[in-house]
Amino acid sequence: MTATVGTDARVDLVVPDLVVPDLSPEALADVTARIAATAAEYDRTGAVPVEGLRVAHEAGLLTATVGTQFGGPGIGPIDTARILIALGEGDASVALLAANTLITHQGQAVAEHWPAHYYADLLHRGTQGPALANAIRAEPELGAPARGGLPATTLTRRDDGWSLSGRKSYATGGTALAYHVVWAVVDDQTADAKHPQVGHVIVPADLPGISWIETWDHLGLRASNTHDVVYDDVRLPLDAFVEIPRGADGVYRDPAAAASLGSFGHPALYIGVARAARTAFVDYTRNRVPAALGRPIATTERIQTVAGEIDAQIAQAETLLFGTLLRAETGDQSHLPQLSLLKVQIARSVIAATQTAVSALGNPGLTRTLPLERHLRDALCVRVHPPQEDVALVAAGRRVLDQ
Template identity: 80%
Template sequence: MPDLSPEALAAVTAEIAAVAPEYDRTGEIPVLGLQAAHRAGLLTATVASRYGGPGLGQIDTARILMALGEGDASVGLLAANNLMTHLGQAAAAHWPEAYYADYLRRGLDGPALANAVRAEPELGAPARGGLPKTTARRTADGWVLSGRKAYATGGTALAFHVVWAVADEPDGDPQRPRVGHLIVPGDLPGITWIDTWDHLGLRASNTHDVEYTDVELPADAFVEIPRGPDGVYRDPAAAASAGSFGHPALYIGVARAARSAFVRYALDRVPTALGRPIATTERIQAVAGEIDAQIAQAETLLFGALLRIEAGDTTHLPQLSLLKVQIARSVIAAVNAAVAALGNPGLTRHLPFERLLRDVLCVRVHPPQEDVALLAAGRRLLGQ
């Protein structure tokens, strides 16, 4: 059981934050940050108790990801994908037993990462509709996977890929093929990484493209995603669920890091014309209050939603996508307020603010995105 006391989490945050700027500059996999999270037991905290794990739930997961995101958003993102993978297995054991056992064994020795690999260069984000071009062709022995994916966070650090694909089966319906995920060990022949990640933020997340060329897999590697009662496929990421609140949590951590950096800078900065720290001025005090207000709002929305679910209240479930939107707005506003108030110091790479701003802006890309969430909410409200 990992130590989730405020002191223990703060220590992990500090260790990760110490090396985050260098990984942001190089774009390399944040090995030292991941190792710190692993030593603290935070990468496997959601492994179910039936597998010998701590079996932590959504609220504790959010606390972990806030702490990791406060240290380094890239580490937080890699950890979020990993923790959500274990949470999914805890809810419904869909991995082949041998694969999941191997995944757990690797996690004993060091950081062992898995992630859903879903987006494609032509299609874009799956949450906006459509079917993947990537195919899993049925053979006598299992499956052969082929296709190219984009934005595969984790890169070569991934021990397992969970690849979204269409089933190509001799007896299948070509008009309505089965759609699902294939559990793919990251060291199989036929997997080629293409270094495409050159991004504004999350630079150490290694979110590169990956190509699968005739990757052979066993029959039980395919996990079908059921179609709706009307026979229409709807992507699970098209609407938020409790399990998708890990990403907002890590960005709250980024906003918290900006708040701490703002406080330190305001206490240390003494302009000669002022003769005292800028923290003593009402202007900076008001900005600090605005930053704190935005973070308080984001945290309250996050934990309020999760606590209601834990208590059995489901009346707010249709609004979960909207809550993600509001959390995203709040964390961006918090970091932007810090940067805007400081002028040049807020934009220099010698200080953390510009990196934190670049990282927090990436909250917008996680599905469901703002326009999709607002449109769905409006249609629901208006009965359309």
């Protein structure tokens, strides 16, 4: 069975059915184990985690959210979360690259805003190997767009298309990306300077004028290749630009300034990291037999209490994640104003779980011969995903006080 992609007159492509992933606990556990086998080495080198991505691709996990109208499995948010937990438990960098790609496909399934020929190309690449996509938004001067402001990256009309120029920071995926979704402002001298067009432009990663600056030297997610990218007169067709509409009051508001259900893939992957930390803690304490004790430290009440605390934090994070998604699936929307707060609480639980595991073990928890220090470094990165904690708390406080 096949599916024709798009209605654009320039496109006459038929995309083969993508792999329908096996989402059984056993299959996901196998993927986790295979990805985990190479995670430490990629963390040390900072190279693109090609082996982990290959495993995820062959299991059909990188295209699991492709809409059924495009020949994809079209899985929903709950199964997407399960996938990302499994990938995060194996390698957080692989999971982040997968999360950004799954979110891209998820958005296209809901609103077909990509040019048809570009999306058909992305899907065809996805049948051959890992085909990654990501929203490229932050900038060196502006910082995170969720905190306000407009991008310095510009789109300028040229003949029958656009010219894209600017520099972006924290472009996760680096040279492994197949497509960039670039946040930009239209440079139109005839338009209202106070209300320029703002939106995203779909950019094939292999176009002339794209260059990379290797700036990523980070505490965690070291294999995520989150470098800076420069666009220098990159030529694009007119339909590559998708404007973000302003509100009824004429004010532009960045869509990442508040959490959405589609953004819960990011906290899901970090729950996987916390699970990996729990496993590493259990393995170490079962095998550590101090001479003075004569038995594994896992048999002591002190370690058993710590293990219980780790498990409690993970249970809390999982319950918040899946409870949020299940309520939405049943049509309950009463918790939607609290989505940003729920992400904050999941992040707090993830960090608490990993920190508890590391701190209880002393030096072994921080040595690089064991995986716990890597899990802690990766878990701390949960805080950087928008909306960040202070923004979420301020918005929630204002909402409560205004009610």
